[in-house]
Amino acid sequence: MLKNILITGGAGFIGSHVVRHFVFNYPDYRVINLDKLTYAGNLKNVTDIESDSNYSFIKGDINDVKFIRELFDSYPFDAVIHLAAESHVDRSISGPMEFIKTNITGTVNLLDAAKNSWAGNNKSKLFYHISTDEVYGSLGREGLFSEKTAYDPRSPYSASKASSDHMVRAWHHTYGLPVVISNCSNNYGPNQFPEKLVPLVINNIRNGKNIPVYGRGENIRDWLYVEDHARAIDTVFHKGRIGETYNVGGNNEWKNIDLIKMLCGIMDKKLGRRQGTSEKLITFVKDRAGHDLRYAIDSSKITSELGWRPSVSFESGLERTVSWYLENKVWLNEVLSGKYKSYYREQYG
Ligand code: NAD
Ligand code: DAU
Numbered sequence: 001m002l003k004n005i006l007i008t009g010g011a012g013f014i015g016s017h018v019v020r021h022f023v024f025n026y027p028d029y030r031v032i033n034l035d036k037l038t039y040a041g042n043l044k045n046v047t048d049i050e051s052d053s054n055y056s057f058i059k060g061d062i063n064d065v066k067f068i069r070e071l072f073d074s075y076p077f078d079a080v081i082h083l084a085a086e087s088h089v090d091r092s093i094s095g096p097m098e099f100i101k102t103n104i105t106g107t108v109n110l111l112d113a114a115k116n117s118w119a120g121n122n123k124s125k126l127f128y129h130i131s132t133d134e135v136y137g138s139l140g141r142e143g144l145f146s147e148k149t150a151y152d153p154r155s156p157y158s159a160s161k162a163s164s165d166h167m168v169r170a171w172h173h174t175y176g177l178p179v180v181i182s183n184c185s186n187n188y189g190p191n192q193f194p195e196k197l198v199p200l201v202i203n204n205i206r207n208g209k210n211i212p213v214y215g216r217g218e219n220i221r222d223w224l225y226v227e228d229h230a231r232a233i234d235t236v237f238h239k240g241r242i243g244e245t246y247n248v249g250g251n252n253e254w255k256n257i258d259l260i261k262m263l264c265g266i267m268d269k270k271l272g273r274r275q276g277t278s279e280k281l282i283t284f285v286k287d288r289a290g291h292d293l294r295y296a297i298d299s300s301k302i303t304s305e306l307g308w309r310p311s312v313s314f315e316s317g318l319e320r321t322v323s324w325y326l327e328n329k330v331w332l333n334e335v336l337s338g339k340y341k342s343y344y345r346e347q348y349g
Contacts, residue, residue, distance in 0.1 A: 003029045006077045009084030011035035013192040016045035021230040023049045030054050036061045045191045062106035072117040079126040088195050092157035093289050103160035111171040127179045129168045134158035138292035146298045147245045154290050172243055180240040185249040185297045189226030190324035201260055202325045205267045205278045212348050215287035217257030220294040224250035225317035228310045235308040249297025250310050266322050
């Protein structure tokens with residue numbers, strides 16, 4: 001069946017993998033990638049599909065109400081997969097307002113445009129909101145986040161994402177908009193902006209720079225290879241029940257310090273350096289304000305109901321990721337030029 005799908009944030013890290021997944025796997029779908037191309041958006045992430053006949057790109061801002069309304073007037077969208085957001089916790093601590101605007105108001109603009117455009121005819125439509133496990137707050141040493149865990153966001157980023165989830169549910173319950181939400185754990189893989197832990201560590205080792213570890217490196221994250229997340233999004237998009245939430249995770253918890261040491265080992269091997277060389281770059285720095293101790297996802301609902309499970313092992317996903325960054329120096333150097341330098345100075349001194 002022909003479907004017109006609006007994917008927002010498709011020039012970003014996860015969005016570019018989702019766009020590619022849908023363009024490759026569903027030649028009968030028309031994929032429209034809407035992205036503002038902020039510092040995190042990069043059309044080089046999707047060069048391999050840019051001339052495919054079922055793909056098009058529109059530069060635009062989800063905060064621009066008039067533009068969003070006109071977009072929905074011009075295109076007969078059957079579905080929205082909404083990923084566009086400000087996504088970096090540290091930036092939300094130093095500058096929360098952009099997060100409030102894009103993640104909350106921007107999401108509401110899309111919800112409202114979809115509601116108005118699909119009024120009276122929303123039976124086969126879908127608004128799919130991509131969210132994060134951070135909405136659930138921070139775990140102690142035990143336990144997992146399930147779909148029933150109460151929301152307890154603790155950073156401006158996670159609070160803005162939690163608000164957007166609430167808005168999506170409000171548009172469902174109040175206006176009958178067909179929605180589905182998934183909340184995923186930490187993604188890693190090619191094309192991630194090097195402000196996030198994994199690409200930042202790879203890049204610093206490459207350049208012989210210190211590796212900044214917040215606090216004692218004791219915080220724990222549940223890591224998932226980005227293509228596994230793209231497959232999960234495909235699964236929820238096609239099989240998820242309207243009004244439901246699905247948690248997505250890697251069942252793959254790592255302390256930051258252990259993950260960083262593993263990356264050091266892979267880098268030493270790939271760069272032909274003596275084992276232990278990169279670990280010398282590890283530097284403990286001031287902790288992130290309000291740093292959540294542990295995230296870990298219970299994915300049993302999406303696995304038992306929809307049949308999704310992660311397929312890429314951590315060892316192989318990290319190997320692939322490191323290789324990608326080492327082989328894509330042009331991409332990395334372009335991304336690192338300009339504003340990245342001033343961001344890095346402000347964040348790390
Ligand atoms: P990213 O920062 O790499 O990409 C975000 C994209 O959104 C960029 O291309 C950017 O240009 C675009 N964008 C930002 N503001 C916009 C606006 N006003 N209008 C239009 N486009 C705009 O983010 P990511 O890591 O790929 O995350 C994508 C989504 O997945 C986010 O909603 C994030 O909350 C969620 N998520 C991320 C992770 C993770 O580990 N990265 C995990 C779970 C959920
Ligand atoms: O859990 C899902 C979330 O994962 C997503 O919703 C966010 O968009 C995504 O950015 C990510 O958030 P985190 O804060 O967990 O990711 P980040 O890569 O920034 O940090 C991972 C861990 O590493 C965290 O405990 C902080 C720590 N860290 C991070 C950086 C950038 C360091 O110790 N040093 C660093 O320089």
